[in-house]
Amino acid sequence: ETGVTQTPRHLVMGMTNKKSLKCEQHLGHNAMYWYKQSAKKPLELMFVYNFKEQTENNSVPSRFSPECPNSSHLFLHLHTLQPEDSALYLCASSHSGTGSETQYFGPGTRLLVL
Amino acid sequence: EDQVTQSPEALRLQEGESSSLNCSYTVSGLRGLFWYRQDPGKGPEFLFTLYSAGEEKEKERLKATLTKKESFLHITAPKPEDSATYLCAVPYSGGGADGLTFGKGTHLIIQP
Numbered sequence: 117e118t119g120v121t122q123t124p125r126h127l128v129m130g131m132t133n134k135k136s137l138k139c140e141q142h143l144g145h146n147a148m149y150w151y152k153q154s155a156k157k158p159l160e161l162m163f164v165y166n167f168k169e170q171t172e173n174n175s176v177p178s179r180f181s182p183e184c185p186n187s188s189h190l191f192l193h194l195h196t197l198q199p200e201d202s203a204l205y206l207c208a209s210s211h212s213g214t215g216s217e218t219q220y221f222g223p224g225t226r227l228l229v230l
Numbered sequence: 231e232d233q234v235t236q237s238p239e240a241l242r243l244q245e246g247e248s249s250s251l252n253c254s255y256t257v258s259g260l261r262g263l264f265w266y267r268q269d270p271g272k273g274p275e276f277l278f279t280l281y282s283a284g285e286e287k288e289k290e291r292l293k294a295t296l297t298k299k300e301s302f303l304h305i306t307a308p309k310p311e312d313s314a315t316y317l318c319a320v321p322y323s324g325g326g327a328d329g330l331t332f333g334k335g336t337h338l339i340i341q342p
Contacts, residue, residue: 120273149328149329156334157334159274159319161329161331166328172328174329206273206274208273214328215321215322215330216261216262216321218264219264219276219330221276223273224271224272
């Protein structure tokens, strides 16, 4: 595997389900990010982890819970989501999270909440 | 508050017809400007980073330029495979934040 990988690529869940999105980066980076991309809206930053420590939570509802066990893996735990949470969820990584570094994105997980 | 505005929202060109995409930004202290390409159903693919006014970078048919208020992505003699959404982004200007602020993108269609 190379770059940034995400699983699953597609997910359909009911509002009462609990599911998790997984991201893995193979670039030796130390910072990882979750973004949300909804139709007709720009990418929105959700969370930032730098050296496994959360450094940004962009006012995201508590039904989204991130976890970063090490610098290579990032999870997004989902529970009791709403239909408006349907979107493309993108993971990205960068060398050390200084903001001015290039972020490399995974292919995304397309989430549909019924 | 950081703002990134891209224009036009959509652009349809004939193969070989050159044009430019615009990205205007408002930040307090630019720490870089990023261009990405995004194909349908995929994640953004990195194209260029520009750090200072006057800087230019090229890759195949694409050339990115930067001024103090905006950036342009020039596409010369485009081919159908250049069809994609092109995204522009800047790092947060707030202290301690590490994310990117994105524009809504320009959806480019190149017709054969």
